[in-house]
Amino acid sequence: MKALKSLSVLVLSAGVLAGAYGVAFGVPEQVAQLWGGAVAEDAAATGTPEARQPNGGPRGQGRATTVVLAPLEERPYTLELRTVGSAVALRRAEVVATEAGEVVETALRANALVEQGEVLLRLDDRSEQLALEISQANRDQAQATVSRYEGLHQNGNAVVTDVALSEAEVALRLAEANVGLAELALENRTVVAPISGRLGLSDVSIGDRLSNGDPIVTLDDAATLLATFEVPERAIGLLAEGKPVLVTTPTYTGRVFEGVVTAFDSRLDSLSRSVTVQAEIDNSEGVLLAGMTFAIRMIDETPPLPVVPATAITWDRTGAGIWVAEDGSSTRVPVTIRYRDGDLVWLETDAPIGAQIVTEGASKLRDGAQVVAARSAGGQGV
Numbered sequence: 338m339k340a341l342k343s344l345s346v347l348v349l350s351a352g353v354l355a356g357a358y359g360v361a362f363g364v365p366e367q368v369a370q371l372w373g374g375a376v377a378e379d380a381a382a383t384g385t386p387e388a389r390q391p392n393g394g395p396r397g398q399g400r401a402t403t404v405v406l407a408p409l410e411e412r413p414y415t416l417e418l419r420t421v422g423s424a425v426a427l428r429r430a431e432v433v434a435t436e437a438g439e440v441v442e443t444a445l446r447a448n449a450l451v452e453q454g455e456v457l458l459r460l461d462d463r464s465e466q467l468a469l470e471i472s473q474a475n476r477d478q479a480q481a482t483v484s485r486y487e488g489l490h491q492n493g494n495a496v497v498t499d500v501a502l503s504e505a506e507v508a509l510r511l512a513e514a515n516v517g518l519a520e521l522a523l524e525n526r527t528v529v530a531p532i533s534g535r536l537g538l539s540d541v542s543i544g545d546r547l548s549n550g551d552p553i554v555t556l557d558d559a560a561t562l563l564a565t566f567e568v569p570e571r572a573i574g575l576l577a578e579g580k581p582v583l584v585t586t587p588t589y590t591g592r593v594f595e596g597v598v599t600a601f602d603s604r605l606d607s608l609s610r611s612v613t614v615q616a617e618i619d620n621s622e623g624v625l626l627a628g629m630t631f632a633i634r635m636i637d638e639t640p641p642l643p644v645v646p647a648t649a650i651t652w653d654r655t656g657a658g659i660w661v662a663e664d665g666s667s668t669r670v671p672v673t674i675r676y677r678d679g680d681l682v683w684l685e686t687d688a689p690i691g692a693q694i695v696t697e698g699a700s701k702l703r704d705g706a707q708v709v710a711a712r713s714a715g716g717q718g719v
């Protein structure tokens with residue numbers, strides 16, 4: 338009697354656990370099919386309405402899962418890279434002293450626009466002028482000697498030999514070369530603008546004594562800026578000469594400046610795993626300054642790809658997949674995820690565009706499972 342009581346308690350406990358499991362997780366499909374088949378057989382024997390499903394099919398095939406369906410669409414994915422870079426003038430020069438001497442004249446006005454060849458600074462050139470005069474006098478004397486020797490030689494004077502005339506001509510050439518050196522030395526006492534552009538600040542003033550190699554002033558032609566920035570390895574596919582870039586700076590909020598990629602490095606940095614890129618930015622208005630920091634964007638669009646809500650993706654041992662519904666039956670199709678953006682996923686799949694895919698309720702499906710579309714508030718299938 339005691340053993341029978343214990344067995345009754347055990348059976349009752351198992352029933353309570355089974356009921357709780359069914360409420361929490363649903364009835365397993367195999368059990369539901371066996372149960373449904375038994376009910377259908379009983380109902381068929383008695384002719385009761387339970388012999389058929391609400392949609393007219395026999396209950397022996399299992400209950401249909403209610404899901405949300407939507408057609409598979411395709412659209413391009415916008416790739417956007419955001420990075421930060423700095424810029425310098427495309428044409429720029431550091432003007433330095435090539436001669437030592439005292440400054441006697443300057444035209445170094447900060448931010449002044451100068452043309453190529455315009456005088457920026459003069460050094461004391463009195464010694465060079467005297468050296469030029471001496472060399473010119475020597476040249477004139479050598480020229481007179483050559484002219485006299487040529488006249489005597491043409492008149493048949495035996496005093497002037499061919500050797501003497503040749504030596505006089507060599508002396509003239511040396512004198513002319515010395516004049517050229519003296520002119521060059523005098524020219525180097527004047528510092529001129531190597532390019533057209535805008536002058537920077539300079540602390541050189543009249544009376545200062547410069548040494549060879551001393552910096553004088555910077556000169557920038559900022560009509561076009563050269564921006565340098567880093568692109569990570571994952572975005573290298575965006576790089577191509579002529580690729581447009583969009584540039585913004587906090588100095589001019591709301592304005593977007595345009596540029597193009599002109600060059601990029603041939604290898605990745607081993608530490609940052611990025612590549613250095615250069616882009617030219619149009620600054621014909623002259624509002625941007627060399628040395629500014631810029632926020633840089635590069636945008637590209639992929640060819641149209643299938644796109645689904647993230648809720649449509651399911652995972653199993655084989656990887657990611659989506660469920661395609663056709664004639665009330667569901668089939669799982671493998672996919673390769675390419676991009677994600679918020680709640681949308683772009684992917685590669687063999688499922689045809691326009692096919693009805695399960696966007697909600699896919700986690701409850703098995704291959705071949707029957708599905709029925711959820712109905713909207715108006716009573717129409719979604």
